[in-house]
Amino acid sequence: MKIFDGKQCVTALKANLKQKIEELPENKRKPKLAALLVGDLAASQLYVKNKVKTCEEIGMISEVIRAEENISHNDLLEIIYRLNSDETVDGYIVQLPLPKQIDESKILLAIDPKKDVDGFHPHNLGLMLLGLETFVPATPKGIMSILKSEKIKTAGAHCVVIGRSNIVGTPMALLLSRKGIDCTVTLVHSQTKNIKEFCASADILIAAIGKANFVTADMVKDGAVVIDVGINRIDDPSTPKGYRVVGDVDFEHVKEKASFITPVPGGVGMLTVISLIENTWMSFCRTENIANG
Ligand SMILES: NC(=O)c1ccc[n+]([C@@H]2O[C@H](COP(=O)([O-])OP(=O)(O)OC[C@H]3O[C@@H](n4cnc5c(N)ncnc54)[C@H](OP(=O)(O)O)[C@@H]3O)[C@@H](O)[C@H]2O)c1
Secondary structure (H helix, E strand, O other): HHHHHHHHHHHHHHHHHHHHHHHOOOOOOOOOOEEEOOHHHHHHHHHHHHHHHHHHHHHHHHHHHHHHOOOHHHHHHHHHHHHHHOOOOOOOEEEOOOOOOOOHHHHHOOOOOHHEOOOHHHHHHHHHHHHOOOOOOOHHHHHHHHHOOOOOOOOOOEEEEOOOOOOOHHHHHHHHHOOOOOOEEEEEEOOOHHHHHHOOOOOOEEEEEOOOOOOHHHHOOOOOEEEEEEOEEEOOOOOOOOOOEEEEOOOHOOOOOOEOOOOOOOOHHHHHHHHHHHHHHHHHHHHHHOOOO
């Protein structure tokens, strides 16, 4: 059994991008990622901070645009339009969730698809559905990088994805079923009957639910590949913070059955930021007519 080393994988991906940026001609501008942060939610601030830090490490420019929690829908749209027309910005993200007074779907629709590096715009989701080059949402993209870097055999494998969210489960199921990846995919959710049986037949099991330790050892086939997307806080008085972060998979028991497993923390989550930044690089290459090698 192998436990995935997210840090090692990300270090390699970062080094690859850093080198590409370093090799840009001196007279060429550097790629730039912007992040729009509304309000002061601690988790959102932390996510944006990680994105900025990664940009700095690889030599990409980043900018954080902060807006007050009580910003009006129209004022937020104004910021979006400004980012759309700012030629120095290759891609930007609107950190979710947004405050109640904002219509999230209208904001996401206003993002220029050419700068939608989160890949949430219907235009980009449509391109992905057709198998055309586009910005793939960061978490599924990161999981595809894991499967590729670990040389996990996907052709003909039965893959069960638990969870059907627009940002993880649904795009994941789609990507795995594409020609060239060739998994046979089952997508299960809260209304699925016999979920245990489905999971136990999976060669590749991907859990994106948001429920601590949901996947137990009896739900996993011997030798399966187990990818844990979940991020859940559970109380743990023995830690200084009083809690710890666990995934959707009962790691300690499932690792005894799996042939490969991603831990939480230190697994899929490590790949999400670099995948977003890879999308920004792709946007930069399109604008600057650079082969995205
Ligand atoms: N590592 C990362 O970088 C990363 C990125 C994104 C998300 N996450 C984490 O991944 C988890 C999932 O995120 P998300 O945004 O996809 O969550 P979400 O939007 O809440 O979707 C959860 C999905 O799980 C399904 N589900 C809930 N309870 C279930 C049950 N008892 N049996 C079967 N399916 C069940 C839901 O089914 P219904 O559709 O029927 O309600 C839904 O499709 C969360 O812990 C989140 O924090 C991690």
